[in-house]
Amino acid sequence: MKKWLKSAFALAIGGTSLLWSGMVQAVEIEYWQYTYASRVEAIDKLIQNFEAANPGVTVKHTHFPYADYRKKVAIAVSAGDGPDVVQLYYGWLNDYREGGLIQPLSSSAFPHATIERDFFPMVGTMKVEGEYWGLPTAVRSLALFWNKDMFAEAGLSGPPETLDEMVDYAKKLTKKDADGNYLSVGFAVDTDGQDHHWWREVLIRLYGGQPYSEDGKKVNYTTDAGAKALKYVTDFEAVHKVGANGFMNRGQDAFAAGKAGMVLDGSFRISKFVKQDGLNFAISELPGHNGNRYNFSSYWVNGISSKAEGEKKAAAEKFLQYLTSDEAMQLWLDTVGELPAKPAVALVDANKTHPLYGPFIRGLSYANATAFVSEKPQRQSLIDAYDMVVLQGADPAAALKKVAKAEQEVFDEFFDN
Amino acid sequence: MTDFWNRLTIGQKLAITAWLFLAIPLVFYITIRFYPTFEAFYVSTLKWNLLGAKKAIGFKNYIKIFADEDFWLVLWNTIKYALVGVPVSMLIAFVIAYWLNEIHFGHDMIRAMYFIPFLTTAVAMAWVWRWFYQPLPIGYFNIMLSWMGMPQQPFLKSVTQALYAIMAPAVWAGLGFQIVIFIAGIRAIPRSYFEAAEIDGAGRWQILREITLPALKPTMIFLTVVSTIGFLRIFDQVYTMSADSAGGPLNSTKPLVLMIYEFAFDEFKLGRASALTVILFMILLVVSLVQLWLMRKHK
Numbered sequence: 157m158k159k160w161l162k163s164a165f166a167l168a169i170g171g172t173s174l175l176w177s178g179m180v181q182a183v184e185i186e187y188w189q190y191t192y193a194s195r196v197e198a199i200d201k202l203i204q205n206f207e208a209a210n211p212g213v214t215v216k217h218t219h220f221p222y223a224d225y226r227k228k229v230a231i232a233v234s235a236g237d238g239p240d241v242v243q244l245y246y247g248w249l250n251d252y253r254e255g256g257l258i259q260p261l262s263s264s265a266f267p268h269a270t271i272e273r274d275f276f277p278m279v280g281t282m283k284v285e286g287e288y289w290g291l292p293t294a295v296r297s298l299a300l301f302w303n304k305d306m307f308a309e310a311g312l313s314g315p316p317e318t319l320d321e322m323v324d325y326a327k328k329l330t331k332k333d334a335d336g337n338y339l340s341v342g343f344a345v346d347t348d349g350q351d352h353h354w355w356r357e358v359l360i361r362l363y364g365g366q367p368y369s370e371d372g373k374k375v376n377y378t379t380d381a382g383a384k385a386l387k388y389v390t391d392f393e394a395v396h397k398v399g400a401n402g403f404m405n406r407g408q409d410a411f412a413a414g415k416a417g418m419v420l421d422g423s424f425r426i427s428k429f430v431k432q433d434g435l436n437f438a439i440s441e442l443p444g445h446n447g448n449r450y451n452f453s454s455y456w457v458n459g460i461s462s463k464a465e466g467e468k469k470a471a472a473e474k475f476l477q478y479l480t481s482d483e484a485m486q487l488w489l490d491t492v493g494e495l496p497a498k499p500a501v502a503l504v505d506a507n508k509t510h511p512l513y514g515p516f517i518r519g520l521s522y523a524n525a526t527a528f529v530s531e532k533p534q535r536q537s538l539i540d541a542y543d544m545v546v547l548q549g550a551d552p553a554a555a556l557k558k559v560a561k562a563e564q565e566v567f568d569e570f571f572d573n
Numbered sequence: 574m575t576d577f578w579n580r581l582t583i584g585q586k587l588a589i590t591a592w593l594f595l596a597i598p599l600v601f602y603i604t605i606r607f608y609p610t611f612e613a614f615y616v617s618t619l620k621w622n623l624l625g626a627k628k629a630i631g632f633k634n635y636i637k638i639f640a641d642e643d644f645w646l647v648l649w650n651t652i653k654y655a656l657v658g659v660p661v662s663m664l665i666a667f668v669i670a671y672w673l674n675e676i677h678f679g680h681d682m683i684r685a686m687y688f689i690p691f692l693t694t695a696v697a698m699a700w701v702w703r704w705f706y707q708p709l710p711i712g713y714f715n716i717m718l719s720w721m722g723m724p725q726q727p728f729l730k731s732v733t734q735a736l737y738a739i740m741a742p743a744v745w746a747g748l749g750f751q752i753v754i755f756i757a758g759i760r761a762i763p764r765s766y767f768e769a770a771e772i773d774g775a776g777r778w779q780i781l782r783e784i785t786l787p788a789l790k791p792t793m794i795f796l797t798v799v800s801t802i803g804f805l806r807i808f809d810q811v812y813t814m815s816a817d818s819a820g821g822p823l824n825s826t827k828p829l830v831l832m833i834y835e836f837a838f839d840e841f842k843l844g845r846a847s848a849l850t851v852i853l854f855m856i857l858l859v860v861s862l863v864q865l866w867l868m869r870k871h872k
Contacts (some may be wrong), residue, residue, distance in 0.1 A: 227838045230623055255622055255841060337725055338707040348817045400776060402816060407703075415710075508771055532839050536819065543822040547732050 181299045183471045185464070186227060188239035190222040196313060198491035206478045215241075215472045221548045226251075233461050235255045240464040240472040241479075244290065246281060246455050247293045247528035250570065253289055258459040260287035265473040274498050278453050278525040290457030292310055294494030295502075296422045297519040298350055298358070300443065301429065302434045304327075306340070306417045315440035320363065322418070322443045326398040331419030344397035344416035346407030350452075351389060352538035354420055354442070357452035357524045359385035361443040372527045373571050375560045383553040386538075390545040390552065401542065411437075422454075423516040426493045430512075441515045453523035455497065489513065495520060529570045537563045590796070610854070617848035622841040634848035643824055644832070644849075650820075651828045654740060655804040662744040662751060663796060670750070670755030671785075688749035695746060699813035702742040704730065706814075729814060732825045739826050743810050747803060749798055758792030759785065791868065798864040802857055806830055829853050 166263055174222035187203070189195060203215045218239070220228060226248065232238030234257070244252055252258050271279065271288055277549040282290050295449035300322075302315050310329050316322040326342030333339055345351060356367045356377070365381025368374065377385075404410035411419040412432045417486050420442070429437055442451055464472045478484060482516050489507070496502040497518055528534055537559040581589070583773035617635070620628040638644050673683060690698065705713045715725040728738045762785065770780050808830040812818045819835075820827025829849060837846035 230841065234623060251841065333709075335719065335724070337719065339710060400708060400730075403708060405707060530840065538823065539817065539819070540823055543732070547727075547730070547822055 169419060170194075177270070181466050182212050182214065182265065184216055185218055185240040185327050185471045185475060186238065187241045187243075187475070188218050189243040190225040192222070192423075192424075192530050194492045195219075196468055196542045198488050200504050201487060201491065202479065202484055205483075206475060209478075210471075210474060213474065215475060230257060230451055232253060232461055236463055238463060239461050240468050241458055242457050242461050243458055245531065246290070246292070246457055246509045246525065247531035247534075249282065249284065249289055249457070250529055252459065252550060253284060256462055258289055258463045259269060259464070260289055261291070261460065262473065263287075266291065270448040274500065276453075276497060276499060276502075276520060278523065279497065281525055281527050282457060282546055290459035291476065292455040292457045292497040293479050293484055294488045295455040295497045295520065296424065296494055297451045297523050298354060298420055298422060298442055299418040299439050299519060300418055300441070301411060301421055301425070301437055301439055302418045303411065303414060303416070304438050306414070310417070315438070316418075316443050318443050319359075319445045323391070323396060323398075326417065327396060338400060338403060340402060340415040340417070341410060342396075342417045343392050344403060344407035344410045345389065345392050345399045345401045346419070347401055347539045347542045348430065349407050350420050350422060351407075351454040352535045353454070353494050353526070355385055355389050355538050356527055358442060358450045359377045359388055361450045361524070362448055363388075365559040367526070372529075375564045375567065376551070378556050378560045386541055386545065386552040389538075390542055394546045401546065411435075423493045423495060423513060439515045441519055449519075449522050451519035451523035453520060453525050455525070529567055533566045534563055610745070613847045613850050613854075616843055617846075617851050619844040621843045625844050630844070634844045635852075637845065638848055638852070643827075646824055647827050647829055647832045650736060650824075650826065651805055651807075654807050654828060655801050656803040657737070657801050658740050658744055658807075659797060660748055662800060663793070665744070665809075666748050666751035666796075667755055670752045670759065671781075673752065674756055674759050684752065687752050688706060690746045691749035693746065695743075695809035696813050698742055698746060699739075699810045702738075702810075703814045706738055721820075729816070730785050730822060732822055735815070735822060735826045739810050739814050740804075740807075742814075743804070743807055747800055751800065754792060754856070755789070762788045780816055794864060794867050798860060801860055805857060805860070 169262040186401065187199065189199060196217075199217055199219075203217055207214060229238060229242060233242075234255075239393055242258065244258070250383065268283075268286060268288065271291065274293060275291070278295065279292060282288050282292075293368075298313055306329055307315075307325075312325055312328060316325045322343070329340070329342035331339040360367050360377055360381050363381035363384040365379050365385070366446070367376065367377050367382075369376050376382075376434040393401055399416075401480075402414060404415055407416065407419045408421060408425060408428065411421075412429060412435060414435055426439075429435055444450075458476055460469065460472045460476060480497070482496075482498065482501050485498060485501045488494055489496055489501075493513070496507070501507075502517050503518065510517070524536075540562075541552070541559045542557065544550040545552055578586070604689045618629060618631055619635075620630045669687065673680060673687075676683075704711070707713075707715070708730070709715045709719060709725055709729070712725075712728075714728065718725055727734060729735050766784050766788070767780060770784055775783070807827075807828050811820055811828055811831050812834075813824050815821050815826050820831045830853070833849045835855070836842045836849065
């Protein structure tokens with residue numbers, strides 16, 4: 157009897173401690189991103205795969221509208237709350253780093269040599285003060301979307317290959333009513349969209365300039381190349397009258413509605429256009445100039461928030477390793493339409509010759525990523541310069557001088573610290 | 574405890590009970606309103622990005638603000654919203670209230686129709702107006718203009734028109750409130766004044782000028798102050814209707830509150846944002862003090 161009781165007692169203790177250790181092992185980490193249907197779907201799938209491979213770790217996925225994203229992350233993390241693994245735009249890295257929102261990735265879990273061997277070189281902008289602060293699952297580049305039906309109607313057989321052809325085609329694609337109001341535009345200019353990247357990293361370089369100094373501390377577009385590039389963008393609306401900034405609210409909306417012959421956008425827009433009934437479109441690489449081509453690449457990275465410590469940090473690192481694995485990258489491409497961040501995954505033939513992703517992937521090989529200090533005010537430079545030229549009739553060079561002064565202040569204030 | 578309570582007089586008990594109830598709004602005001610207000614004065618002397626260390630920099634935030642030409646443009650925009658918005662909305666509201674008071678058929682329904690925009694979410698309404706202002710072929714206003722054979726207008730895309738285009742829905746939304754207050758004011762004027770004037774042979778215009786308007790002075794002062802403060806704090810409409818929520822084109826529609834918001838939540842310059850808040854607070858304080866002074870003089 158006594159013996160029986162003893163063993164029952166031992167069993168009970170053992171069972172409880174087993175349960176207890178099981179509870180201790182179950183780590184829950186939080187993942188935050190902004191709401192975008194295909195991104196949410198992709199992360200849900202990735203979490204499912206990750207949890208199956210790592211019993212004992214659960215990932216709570218939280219997402220909310222883009223408009224509140226930065227604020228909520230900043231406020232939550234500073235209050236010791238919020239995500240362990242967080243998605244951020246690469247252009248925000250400095251804000252997040254300065255704000256103490258994220259911690260550097262440990263070189264044991266993410267050896268620098270491996271990162272530099274496996275990822276596209278533009279990921280180098282994530283290395284600040286000798287540490288990597290985040291890694292992307294996917295990268296983005298720009299391409300030209302063109303409406304096949306409108307092209308055929310205008311007697312054009314293929315996409316423009318050069319800047320001059322692009323203007324010429326835009327003229328042929330534009331339709332106006334008797335009073336000169338646009339019925340459809342040849343090229344949907346959209347300074348709120350991707351056009352500031354196009355101007356900064358593509359057009360300025362095509363005209364032989366460079367947007368910023370080598371060390372990234374000085375604005376360098378108050379040059380002939382900068383002015384020519386700005387004139388090229390603004391001429392669509394101001395001189396050729398083949399497009400209007402914000403026509404039908406946004407360039408992507410005009411294109412989706414079949415009211416724009418061409419628009420510039422990223423691969424993430426493919427899923428929107430594919431779903432649009434009656435929109436017959438194709439994608440090609442950005443037009444070149446004088447035999448050169450450039451592209452702009454950007455990416456969202458996943459970082460580990462400063463809040464993650466101990467076993468949560470270990471779990472966060474594991475999850476981040478999975479998010480940046482080859483498997484995750486291919487899944488991200490298939491679900492979201494963003495390009496794998498490693499050449500070994502991106503540059504396989506099936507991806508390179510893909511009718512929709514191909515032009516973006518080919519563009520990556522000649523793309524530059526801007527080392528933003530703070531994206532929003534820097535984007536405002538083109539928006540304002542464009543408005544000065546188009547709305548106020550300013551000279552492009554004079555407009556650039558004005559916005560360059562404001563942008564340089566942003567740089568100075570940042571590097572002053 | 575019960576001993577202590579029993580020893581109190583009825584008057585003391587009443588006072589304690591009253592203060593217990595008053596404590597709720599007091600605590601609310603002190604912790605939610607007053608404390609953050611004073612905190613803002615303190616933060617305005619700091620360089621602080623919400624997360625990192627706070628660095629005391631004295632009045633540097635103010636100096637930077639006053640040296641920034643965008644600030645003066647934004648301040649002028651803010652004043653324009655009030656300077657144009659207040660008289661225009663008051664004039665329209667008074668005319669509508671005056672005539673609405675004369676009619677009986679459908680009075681309640683029409684009044685309700687004017688009041689509904691006041692109850693509508695500003696952001697939802699601003700989005701609808703944003704679409705109204707679009708260029709052809711989708712913008713409602715431009716479609717109407719082209720039907721009438723007039724050239725289309727850039728509205729929100731124009732440096733000169735955008736501010737007024739954004740002001741219009743704000744005026745429209747506030748109209749219902751002003752009309753109701755005006756009608757109440759008109760009805761509070763003793764009928765005997767009008768009857769006496771009619772007997773003396775005064776015309777409609779004379780009655781309006783000599784009796785109605787002077788008697789409405791307190792109503793007008795109240796509405797002026799309330800809507801001035803409202804227009805000085807305009808935000809939702811601008812944030813929703815300007816492209817990229819930036820108060821553009823070229824800052825031509827940006828009011829102070831949007832500038833505060835951008836400093837605080839886009840650039841995380843909390844010190845600069847607080848300094849701007851203090852400046853706005855001072856402006857509103859002066860407007861309120863002038864109101865108090867005018868009201869006292871009237872009595």
